Amino acid sequence: MRRIEDFREIIDNYEVVFFDAFGVIKNYGGLVPGIEKTFDYLEEVGKEYYIVTNDASRSPAQLAESYHKKGLTAIAADRVISSGMLTKEYLDLKVDEGIVAYLGTEDSAHYIDSSGLHTLPVSAINDDNIDSVNALVFLDDEGFDWFSDLNRAVNILRRRNIPAIVANTDKAYPLSVKDVSIAIGGLAGMVENIVGKKFIRFGKPDSQIFMFAYDLIRDYRPINKTEIVMVGDTLQTDILGGNKFGLDTVLVLSGNTLPADAQTRMTSTGIVPTYVCDTAVIK
Amino acid sequence: MRRIEDFREIIDNYEVVFFDAFGVIKNYGGLVPGIEKTFDYLEEVGKEYYIVTNDASRSPAQLAESYHKKGLTAIAADRVISSGMLTKEYLDLKVDEGIVAYLGTEDSAHYIDSSGLHTLPVSAINDDNIDSVNALVFLDDEGFDWFSDLNRAVNILRRRNIPAIVANTDKAYPLSVKDVSIAIGGLAGMVENIVGKKFIRFGKPDSQIFMFAYDLIRDYRPINKTEIVMVGDTLQTDILGGNKFGLDTVLVLSGNTLPADAQTRMTSTGIVPTYVCDTAVIK
Amino acid sequence: MRRIEDFREIIDNYEVVFFDAFGVIKNYGGLVPGIEKTFDYLEEVGKEYYIVTNDASRSPAQLAESYHKKGLTAIAADRVISSGMLTKEYLDLKVDEGIVAYLGTEDSAHYIDSSGLHTLPVSAINDDNIDSVNALVFLDDEGFDWFSDLNRAVNILRRRNIPAIVANTDKAYPLSVKDVSIAIGGLAGMVENIVGKKFIRFGKPDSQIFMFAYDLIRDYRPINKTEIVMVGDTLQTDILGGNKFGLDTVLVLSGNTLPADAQTRMTSTGIVPTYVCDTAVIK
Amino acid sequence: MRRIEDFREIIDNYEVVFFDAFGVIKNYGGLVPGIEKTFDYLEEVGKEYYIVTNDASRSPAQLAESYHKKGLTAIAADRVISSGMLTKEYLDLKVDEGIVAYLGTEDSAHYIDSSGLHTLPVSAINDDNIDSVNALVFLDDEGFDWFSDLNRAVNILRRRNIPAIVANTDKAYPLSVKDVSIAIGGLAGMVENIVGKKFIRFGKPDSQIFMFAYDLIRDYRPINKTEIVMVGDTLQTDILGGNKFGLDTVLVLSGNTLPADAQTRMTSTGIVPTYVCDTAVIK
DSSP, X not given: OEXXXXXXXXXXXXXXXXXXXXXXXXXXXXXXXXXXXXXXHHHHHTOEEEEEEOOOSSOHHHHHHHHHHHTOTTOOGGGEEEHHHHHHHHHHHHOOSEEEEEESOHHHHHTTOOTTEEEEEGGGOOTTTGGGEEEEEEOOSSSSOHHHHHHHHHHHHHHOOXXXXXXXXXXXEEOSSSOEEEOHHHHHHHHHHHHTOOOEEOSTTSHHHHHHHHHHHHTTSOOOGGGEEEEESOIIIIIHHHHHHTOEEEEESSSSSOTTTXXXXXXXXXXXXXXXXXXXXXX | OEEESOHHHHHTTOSEEEEOSBTTTEETTEEOTTHHHHHHHHHHHTOEEEEEEOOOSSOHHHHHHHHHHHTOTTOOGGGEEEHHHHHHHHHHHHOOSEEEEEESOHHHHHTTOOTTEEEEEGGGOOTTXXXXXXXXXXXXXXXXOHHHHHHHHHHHHHHOOXXXXXXXXXXXXXXXXXXXXXXXXXXXXXXXXXXXXXXXEOSTTSHHHHHHHHHHHHTTSOOOGGGEEEEESOIIIIIXXXXXXXXXXXXXXXXXXXXXXXXXXXXXXXXXOSEEESOSSOO | OEEESOHHHHHTTOSEEEEXXXXXXXXXXXXXXXXXXXXXXXXXXXXXXXXXXXXXSSOHHHHHHHHHHHTOTTOOGGGEEEHHHHHHHHHHHHOOSEEEEEESOHHHHHTTOOTTEEEEEGGGOOTTTGGGEEEEEEOOSSSSOHHHHHHHHHHHHHHOOOOEXXXXXXXXXXXXXXXXXXXXXXXXXXXXXXXXXOOEEOSTTSHHHHHHHHHHHHTTSOOOGGGEEEEESOIIIIIHHHHHHTOEEEEESSSSSOTTTHHHHHHHHOOOOSEEESOSSOO | OEEXXXXXXXXTTOSEEEEOSBTTTEETTEEOTTHHHHHHHHHHHTOEXXXXXXXXXXXXXXXXXXXXXXXXXXXXXXXXXXXXXXXXXXXXXXXXXXXXXXXXXXXXXXXXXXXXXXXXXXXXXXXXXXXXXXXXXXXXXXXXXXXHHHHHHHHHHHHOOOOXXXXXXXXXXXXXXXXXXXXXXXXXXXXXXXXXXXXXXXXXXXXXXXXXXXXXXXXXXXXXGGGEEEEESOIIIXXXXXXXXXXXXXXXXXXXXXXXXXXXXXXXXXXXOSEEESOSSOO
């Protein structure tokens, strides 16, 4: 592990940069101050970049728009790769017909629409249509009643032997300096534990999201894994996943991993990034 | 393992009978038909019995009353031993002062009242009183708003390094022939998983509830573990816990374990009762 | 899920077939009787196929040779994709210099040789060279002394904060009709549990081995995931992994999953293949 | 949590003291220096004490003798309560006849001898006597060949649906300042994971060992849980178990928990002792 002072030094050594979103580019208060300088520099020197995020609550277009509203206009929708996109690919490839029931907002459900499939909130599943439900997707922690719909999700999965897909593996996300909020990955873990079946999870640290991004690049140019660097604030997702996929990795200390804890956490987990850098903001 | 036709044969061989409640004495529809014959017989032959239950939603008095309403008038409050009683003992012994925050109904909170402690629902905890919260108790899946109060419970446990007590280890309970409901043990497991701390769990299969019952008996008479039999419908709680405590055990097939699955489940879990009997109803 | 009588029917619908090895092509007694007919047919109709295996005990060349010795001469080394190859890719990309310590036979270590790295058995690590150890790899359950070398592996990982790579996720493998043997994945799980660090695992059900095979094909021809079918005998590895990667899947009943248990296991795990077929032998 | 300077202050407030052995009274180098002063003081003021240990490798008499040899002559065999004693109680109560197979030394097996049972090492189990094996006990990490006997243990448990008892829950134990050794609890966890059955574990933090000690005291005098204090060096076993049983607890910093880590570990685990004291040696 090498300590790097200026993030620019890292950029200069790679062809493509993968960024985690939360804790790297933005936090609960808005953008990480100064982060637009990094994206200006990337444009200037003509480096490619992608946002590789476990946020499945909105479509890439909506996620890009949310950056624009915050003042980071550089990020286009086609630069955003979310675990929700892998969920959509799964449904396209593996579920032919019938109803896909979901837990999440209408927005989150919109972009998993797949031809031939009917997307319905869990609350709309009843004795009349349950036999047509061919998949259940955990998309977002909002948009449904936790008591009635989590119980309903458990019983759908007891009655129907169908795939359950978790579009976001995160258990919780920061809500403010002090507080967190339970994420859909946390709720899905409880349901999985209760029904005793094996769920399918997309999102870092799983390799499939990195491959999705890697394939997007290879569609228009040759690239080698050694030319890509993954930047993230969380050892267990960004760094572990990037390492395993064979990428160099940067741990930044602007989010989940505090400067005071970084060394202890690397030692206790055994997850070590290629570099540690205070922030992804260039100097 | 011995297959027994008439439950009476088992009773005749022991001094004391421990019964699980759900799936043995009652189910979602009311009493197990004919079960009052068993309790009449116990009275007649002068055998002692206890209901040893993971139900922490109500006090022993309220639980006994619920049997009376259903027509089983034999069961007195002092025959009911619940995991909630161990929670109360823990608070009495280990928490001296301040607030005990809880998730559950007001009824469930009533009987954990302990001298010197102030019992408050999680929804009543705020920035003004959070520093006085000295324990958090998971009592029942009802009586609170899942979205706001589960998030609140997570954040209380992140800010306060206090014991979290789970008064019911069950993950789900049957609601009807087809459906189950998520139990407080399932919700607590999710919160534990998110905050990463070690919770304290009371209830079968943990030995402490068996010891509580065993001690109650020894208060007024000598008894040996070989003279007690535990009757339950669930291998992972009633039978595993009874076996480990050193008791003989009876698996009845009137609840969680269906006659068609009994052998497969014993083989796959390695949990084997002393006897298997269709029902706790005597012939 | 569709029940298929003749495996030929499945072959005819896909461009490429991925086969698991153990329980599909061979078992403890040798080849699955008649399996050469399937490979003759694949040659005849010009379908591509790959053996996708969690066996990291030998190189692809040695694995291919072992088929030849058993009489299945069709399988060339370049058709064999093992989790050991991903381990080698990881070392090539992520470990620059120093010693790679391993648990396994010399044969298993041979093919993870990577330029610039020095491969040494765990038994050869001592106070003089431990500071140069930059990775520890779990390759095979044979070739070392379990008592001394498992203890040594634990202590290497306590002293050095380095990646631990598990080249085979399987916990056990069949040794005869009745008995199994503990596999290196089982031993690695124990060591991981004791040192409390996060290990990197390659092999089904993880997606990365499927990507590796998928990329090999795409190097010389265009292919779509819908044109590939994965054939395996184990729900938790072959079928779960294939499904998640977006492939159609075939469960064969000639190995880990017995005909009598197939339905129960699909229901209890929630893992459902596209097809179930008695065997990969064509009629 | 209160910080206490002199351990004597704690002794003075309780009727009975429970001591963990390793890290409190002794360590890999011998006795904790000065610890005999503590036991002299206990004698002097007439306080009772017990050694409550997860060490099942030897009988209480042999454990006491090992203290005598090290110069701590105060400790009599009847003051030692080990998880092995609970294993013996289990066998006495729950296994009537046949063979008890074990992993461990002959010494460790000697004291689980139970009338009517035949105790045999796992290595002595074969096709002729396997059908008489009615329990398998994990006693010690020494006294057997790890490769052949761990594999044998797995296959015994696959063929016989019998209880597997783990007499020591510890995963590892310290061997020197720098190194640890895998304990029988770690090996048992691997076997349990592979065979997929539910094992029975005795030893801290489980309540049953505390009950056993508590019952021993009550056999000859009345005692209240508030009059007992548990002293240990490990949060996850001594302190968690003592707290749950309702005892006051002391974390000493002479073993597993280093002074520099104590606060971090209490915060990350949520396990908080009543007192923290550098050592159990009085001043």
